[in-house]
Amino acid sequence: MKRKRIYIAYTGGTIGMKKSSRGYIPAEGFLTETVVNNAEFNREEMPLFDIHEYCPLIDSSDMSPEHWQLIADDIKSKYQDYDGFVVLHGTDTMAYTASALSFMFENLTKPVIVTGSQIPLSQLRSDGQVNLLNAMYLAANYPIAEVSLFFNNQLFRGNRATKAHADGFNAFASPNLEPLALSGINIQLIKGQLSPYVENELQVTSITPQPIGVLYLYPGISKEVVESLVNGSIKALVLLSFGVGNAPQDPEFLAILEQASKRGVVIINLTQCLKGHVNMGGYATGNALLNIGVISGYDMTLEACLTKLHYLLSQNLEVETIRHLMQDNLRGELSR
Numbered sequence: 001m002k003r004k005r006i007y008i009a010y011t012g013g014t015i016g017m018k019k020s021s022r023g024y025i026p027a028e029g030f031l032t033e034t035v036v037n038n039a040e041f042n043r044e045e046m047p048l049f050d051i052h053e054y055c056p057l058i059d060s061s062d063m064s065p066e067h068w069q070l071i072a073d074d075i076k077s078k079y080q081d082y083d084g085f086v087v088l089h090g091t092d093t094m095a096y097t098a099s100a101l102s103f104m105f106e107n108l109t110k111p112v113i114v115t116g117s118q119i120p121l122s123q124l125r126s127d128g129q130v131n132l133l134n135a136m137y138l139a140a141n142y143p144i145a146e147v148s149l150f151f152n153n154q155l156f157r158g159n160r161a162t163k164a165h166a167d168g169f170n171a172f173a174s175p176n177l178e179p180l181a182l183s184g185i186n187i188q189l190i191k192g193q194l195s196p197y198v199e200n201e202l203q204v205t206s207i208t209p210q211p212i213g214v215l216y217l218y219p220g221i222s223k224e225v226v227e228s229l230v231n232g233s234i235k236a237l238v239l240l241s242f243g244v245g246n247a248p249q250d251p252e253f254l255a256i257l258e259q260a261s262k263r264g265v266v267i268i269n270l271t272q273c274l275k276g277h278v279n280m281g282g283y284a285t286g287n288a289l290l291n292i293g294v295i296s297g298y299d300m301t302l303e304a305c306l307t308k309l310h311y312l313l314s315q316n317l318e319v320e321t322i323r324h325l326m327q328d329n330l331r332g333e334l335s336r
């Protein structure tokens with residue numbers, strides 16, 4: 001059987017880093033050389049692969065919407081030449097990039113799998129080899145028609161994943177959606193989880209940086225703090241509220257949000273809880289938000305919500321359309 005071909009877009013991250021006097025830093029050429037010369041990656045059961053090393057390689061804390069665009073354009077330009085795509089990325093903002101790519105790509109019929117590691121390949125006990133091997137194997141052999149994130153033997157929907165452990169191998173969780181696949185002795189696809197395969201031409205939407213505020217509520221948050229964020233030149237505000245979407249009923253606080261909403265700022269309510277849905281109809285404290293034009297983010301992760309806002313605000317859409325689409329399920333990012 002003809003061996004499949006995988007394109008690896010290597011953006012940086014711990015996986016290819018080396019120690020320096022300032023801590024870990026990306027090391028040019030090191031990962032590519034290690035992988036190309038490693039017998040495991042060249043076994044017959046593995047796909048053929050090409051690694052495109054980005055210049056400069058970056059720690060993912062330096063990622064920006066411009067980088068998401070570079071990655072999306074890179075994959076688009078190679079889309080016909082390969083059977084699947086792996087994006088090597090730092091873990092710190094991996095869930096943001098996976099979410100952003102999930103919105104930028106429409107009608108994917110080939111896998112795009114984002115992965116990386118917690119310990120560099122250059123160090124003892126690295127999780128890099130197993131993550132990359134599995135991601136390549138899955139990208140070559142499984143019908144994953146969406147952007148996903150592979151880590152620690154689990155494949156997650158990209159826009160459902162979040163970094164949940166700073167220094168464990170199980171760095172990612174998908175609190176509101178079961179993994180798409182588990183990699184044990186056998187690879188097990190979880191029934192009914194994969195996105196459907198739609199045979200339409202691939203669309204790639206461009207994303208530009210957008211001014212979006214994130215307000216994490218806490219008991220006693222002052223009006224001045226809220227005002228300083230909301231009265232800036234933001235186009236959208238993500239409100240991280242309590243429980244099922246509740247906030248203080250202080251009229252001054254609500255008035256600031258109401259005026260912003262009337263000015264056209266899209267205000268989305270997400271819960272601070274790791275798991276579960278926003279339901280503003282549950283308590284009077286949530287209902288007050290609903291009444292002033294705040295919309296529900298349901299069970300979206302912050303990463304999905306922020307990148308979805310970038311995606312929608314980058315297009316020439318009416319504010320009402322954006323409000324509407326934020327509450328729609330576009331790429332499996334929310335359940336209503």
Ligand SMILES: NC(=O)C[C@H](N)C(=O)O
Nearest residue numbers: 013014059060090091092
């Ligand atoms: N494990 C990692 O990859 C962390 C690193 N700081 C990064 O995100 O690039």
